[in-house]
Amino acid sequence: MHIPDGFINIPTAAGFGAAAAGGVWYSIRRAARFLDDRRVPLAGLVAAFVFAAQMVNFPVAAGTTGHFLGGVLAAVLVGPWLGSLALTVVLVVQGVFFADGGLTALGLNIFNMAIVGTLGGYLLYRGIIALLPKKRPATVAAAGVAAGLAVPLAALSFVLQYAVGGAGGASVGTVATAMGGVHLLIGIGEGLITALVVGAVLASRPDLVAEAPKVKVMAHG
């Protein structure tokens, strides 16, 4: 769902770009409070993995594909602030080196995927996990469901941008229906991949997962 240049007019792109910059700066401030030596390479790896996974488009309907977003995965693995920054790096690299996503549209894309898709998706995760027992399968399920919902959420964020400054003539209602529908389908793939990866990391190194259920340590003696 990388927006190319031209879909959204420049003033709108600038406005959402400013909002995205604010979100990125806030994420930096929050991440700086707790970032330790261990999490630096870990968060770098999460960004690299999200870049890799975003390359693999999978078919969702006749003639339509979707690809992994990774915001909720990153937030669950390294926390929301490093997660949104990881997504921001991926989007900048894609836009600057791979001509994927426009340059004036970079702020729009960061807003949709790194802010709404990651921080918004993380809020969904927190809402879901609050209703579930603090156990490993619940963490995996909550991450999967939140990731699945974060995709249509990010798509609706695009619809908002289209409503404010879209260059196209199609009505906002039709675009909203079409974007929501196809991204609900893409969200199924997103949820499955997220659950798979979160489950695998929780099984091997739960101590590295920011959102791992806290195990009560039994006192000895």
Added chain:
Amino acid sequence: MDRRLWWFLGIGLVVALIVAGVLSGFAADDPDGLERVAIDEGFDETAEDHPLADSPLADYAVEGVEDERLSTGLAGVVGVAITLVVAGGLFYGIRLYGKARRGKEAS
């Protein structure tokens, strides 16, 4: 840093390289969700050419490499490396920034 963490990071990097270097060559080619909606709703033509469309890695292909899967895979491997360096640099910088701030608050 403990050796087990480096093992985990190494395995994670290998997985990322396999996904970007090999699996990417088997990705579906059709338009993604947004592109599909833009085509169906008739606003795909409002897209402008990317200003860096002629860059050597544009559209996840390495300029001059004919074989499509190889070209995509190589671009993917380079992309993983670039992302790792940029993200690692950013996070290392934030780590230093946080250390400096905490130091200031403590004094």
